Amino acid sequence: MGIYKWLLYVYKKLPLLAEGTLLTLELTFIAVSLGFVIGTFAGIGRLSKNKFVKTIAAIYIDFIRGTPLLVQILLVYMGLPQIIGKPIPAMLAAIVSLSINSGAYVAEIVRAGIQSIDKGQMEASRSLGMTHSQTMRYIILPQAFRRIIPPLGNEFIAMLKDSSLVSVIALEELMRKAQLVYTRDYRPFDILFAVSIIYLIMTLSISQLVRYSERRLRVNDKQ
Amino acid sequence: MTSNNGKSDAVIETIGLKKEFNGIEVLKGISVKIQKQEVVCIIGPSGSGKSTFLRCLNLLEKPTSGQIFIEGIDITSPACNIDLIRTNMGMVFQNFNLFPHMSVIENITLGPRKIKKTPLQKANQQAMILLSKVGLKEKANSYPEELSGGQKQRVAIARALAMQPKVMLFDEPTSALDPEMIGEVLDVMKSLAYEGMTMVVVTHEMGFAKEVSDRVLFIDDGLVVEDNKPELLFQNPENPRTKSFLSKVL
Ligand SMILES: Nc1ncnc2c1ncn2[C@@H]1O[C@H](COP(=O)(O)OP(=O)(O)OP(=O)(O)O)[C@@H](O)[C@H]1O
Numbered sequence: 001m002g003i004y005k006w007l008l009y010v011y012k013k014l015p016l017l018a019e020g021t022l023l024t025l026e027l028t029f030i031a032v033s034l035g036f037v038i039g040t041f042a043g044i045g046r047l048s049k050n051k052f053v054k055t056i057a058a059i060y061i062d063f064i065r066g067t068p069l070l071v072q073i074l075l076v077y078m079g080l081p082q083i084i085g086k087p088i089p090a091m092l093a094a095i096v097s098l099s100i101n102s103g104a105y106v107a108e109i110v111r112a113g114i115q116s117i118d119k120g121q122m123e124a125s126r127s128l129g130m131t132h133s134q135t136m137r138y139i140i141l142p143q144a145f146r147r148i149i150p151p152l153g154n155e156f157i158a159m160l161k162d163s164s165l166v167s168v169i170a171l172e173e174l175m176r177k178a179q180l181v182y183t184r185d186y187r188p189f190d191i192l193f194a195v196s197i198i199y200l201i202m203t204l205s206i207s208q209l210v211r212y213s214e215r216r217l218r219v220n221d222k223q
Numbered sequence: 224m225t226s227n228n229g230k231s232d233a234v235i236e237t238i239g240l241k242k243e244f245n246g247i248e249v250l251k252g253i254s255v256k257i258q259k260q261e262v263v264c265i266i267g268p269s270g271s272g273k274s275t276f277l278r279c280l281n282l283l284e285k286p287t288s289g290q291i292f293i294e295g296i297d298i299t300s301p302a303c304n305i306d307l308i309r310t311n312m313g314m315v316f317q318n319f320n321l322f323p324h325m326s327v328i329e330n331i332t333l334g335p336r337k338i339k340k341t342p343l344q345k346a347n348q349q350a351m352i353l354l355s356k357v358g359l360k361e362k363a364n365s366y367p368e369e370l371s372g373g374q375k376q377r378v379a380i381a382r383a384l385a386m387q388p389k390v391m392l393f394d395e396p397t398s399a400l401d402p403e404m405i406g407e408v409l410d411v412m413k414s415l416a417y418e419g420m421t422m423v424v425v426t427h428e429m430g431f432a433k434e435v436s437d438r439v440l441f442i443d444d445g446l447v448v449e450d451n452k453p454e455l456l457f458q459n460p461e462n463p464r465t466k467s468f469l470s471k472v473l
Pocket residue numbers: 244245249267268269270271272273274275276
């Protein structure tokens with residue numbers, strides 16, 4: 001098989017692959033964004049002095065990080081309908097499970113980011129008379145968020161790859177598109193190889209962005 | 224809870240103040256009164272509890288037992304609103320602890336804006352007055368990382384003053400500075416003292432203590448061993464421990 005034949009084949013599938021890629025990016029972006037919100041609360045909760053809040057946050061984080069994403073996806077898509085008595089659309093199930101999953105990983109990133117801020121910052125702010133939550137909002141979190149941009153980028157990359165798992169609930173993102181194509185054409189290598197390259201281009205571009213932002217932050221830190 | 228026990232108009236009074244860390248007693252019962260406009264220096268060997276004592280005064284450390292009255296209010300009482308008390312007590316740290324993501328003027332205006340709800344323009348005006356007082360007017364829009372140690376510490380003092388505190392607490396404000404920058408910070412503190420600010424200063428600068436303070440406390444092993452006017456304490460220490468400490472540092 002020549003490379004030209006392969007290129008021609010991929011070219012013909014390009015509209016399909018583009019659709020899949022778009023959905024993959026969309027899912028990843030939504031999941032990491034919602035995950036960021038969930039993870040910020042869970043990460044702060046994990047550090048709370050309140051035992052109850054702390055325990056809830058810890059259970060959430062440990063449960064999600066300690067179980068396979070595939071199980072979580074099916075738990076939402078197949079399991080939840082049994083409890084609530086009606087089916088859940090695949091798109092919703094995918095967003096919910098991916099976001100909740102991402103939230104747990106982001107929570108650990110946020111927690112580490114907060115803990116990396118010198119405790120003198122908290123003390124200086126509190127000694128002015130600022131409350132704990134004012135201090136978190138104006139002093140600790142702005143500094144922590146700056147520091148966690150690189151690990152958040154890595155989380156985005158991980159989610160981009162892991163989102164391929166929602167193909168099992170028939171959501172037509174990039175991976176699922178590939179499956180549909182090879183069950184019809186019987187040319188699994190050709191299409192899977194093309195899909196790999198698309199994933200690779202996306203992850204490499206994002207890691208370049210991450211590296212660039214890391215450099216920028218280092219420069220800012222020195223100044 | 225809010226009585227001053229009819230005793231005095233002391234700005235700060237501690238009674239039998241004790242503090243333990245993991246079962247180890249670091250403060251062993253400190254009773255001290257500090258009057259309005261007094262400048263009190265605290266000296267003593269490393270690890271004797273000076274910082275811990277100072278940090279108890281605004282409850283950055285929670286005392287294990289004993290009482291602390293700030294203007295007659297018992298701040299160790301659970302009913303006390305410590306955030307409100309702290310607005311009246313400025314604190315300056317050895318490591319400055321400026322907020323690195325904010326410019327100098329933002330560092331200074333943050334407290335007034337967020338706590339006192341001072342409008343931005345007025346807060347900025349007040350900040351500029353403070354900055355010229357510490358000689359750093361031209362640095363208003365710089366970021367902390369662009370400043371020298373001495374400049375950082377002067378900004379930190381201005382930041383604390385912006386809340387218009389009644390008391391200023393200093394924990395070794397010049398210990399992290401290169402020798403040539405110590406003077407500029409001490410000068411700011413001196414002018415503050417002469418304006419009548421009530422000050423509690425943990426320091427190794429014996430010259431400053433002699434010249435500026437009204438009283439010197441010598442703390443050793445969690446206790447106030449000697450409490451006297453600087454000229455008496457430095458020239459004629461009563462306690463042998465004070466004597467031996469002074470012989471090492473002077
Ligand atoms: N957060 C803490 N946890 C445990 N031990 C502490 C803590 N803070 C202080 N200590 C201990 O308490 C003792 C007194 O410390 P403190 O910092 O008050 O001493 P200091 O007189 O200020 O000393 P220095 O002159 O070195 O600053 C030391 O033995 C110190 O190790």
